[in-house]
Amino acid sequence: MITVHHLDNSRSQRILWLLEELELPYEIRFYKRDPKTMLAPKSLRRIHPLGKAPIITDTEGDVTLAESGAIIEYLVERYGNGRLQPERSTPEHVQFLYWLHYAEGSAMPPLLLKLVFGLLPTRVPFIIRPVASLIASGVQSRIINPQLKLHMDFWEQALSQREWFTGQDFTAADIQMSFPLEAAASRAGALQGRPHVGAFLRRIHARPAYQRALIKGGAYTFASAGDAPA
Structure with a gap:
């Protein structure tokens, strides 16, 4: 099972969206920013030493992974079955x-x-x-x-x-x-x-998957950015 350690109003929203696009089952563990510093809580360091979101854990491969790009690459390679990435050598x-x-x-x-x-x-x-x-x-x-x-x-x-x-x-x-x-x-x-x-x-x-991720992930400040024509 994939677990997303999700910080409110953060880059980790992208990972929820990707999982919705891939239609994969996953769990979310929610973390709130410190209201004074706006940083992630120290409890995230129990999952990964740097304590930065996003982080995923995957029991299928005994994986704990941080960094958005690495997580996206991992999920697409392991579970994408050719979806959401172009054919190699193109x-x-x-x-x-x-x-x-x-x-x-x-x-x-x-x-x-x-x-x-x-x-x-x-x-x-x-x-x-x-x-x-x-x-x-x-x-x-x-x-x-x-x-x-x-x-x-x-x-x-x-x-x-x-x-x-x-x-x-x-x-x-x-x-x-x-x-x-x-x-x-x-x-x-x-x-x-x-x-x-x-x-x-x-x-x-x-995109429907984007909207589903918003429902599951909670408030996201940037969800309406650009929705009104400039």
Whole structure:
């Protein structure tokens, strides 16, 4: 049996969605963020030393696995029976591998930096908040926002050429890419002048498996990101 250790409002929502697409039985163990730090609870470290979600355990292979990309690759390889990934040794499979790893390796870092620097002025003593605000604003405008624009334009260009990231067929790489696009739509203006990004988000949100995962996983802030045409 597969168990998903699911942190509220997190990347682990993608794993629930993937399992729904594959129509696999699974259990969910729910974890809540610390209301002050917004970090995962220390109890997750009992499952994996880093204590980061998502984590899955699979009794079929005595597996405990973290990292979204690794989990998605494992589930598709072990249980997919050819579903949700292109045939090997094809150009589409090369693209599949690229987007599967690009999502966390390249797309997420500037989004995380934007979140951190956006919160910075509120997390320092009141007396130095004006200085912290200036620093945070400068870093965002000079470094983070240009990088985000580069990535968001890259997504728009890719999706203007094909319906899904790897081609004409929906794959697990689209599931992996959902979180960066949803986060960017909510926090970084990804929909402004990027109609294909918005169309992608509306397509994934309309999928029955996505909706089933929302019902099972609970509140998810980004579930409506991009649903209204830009």
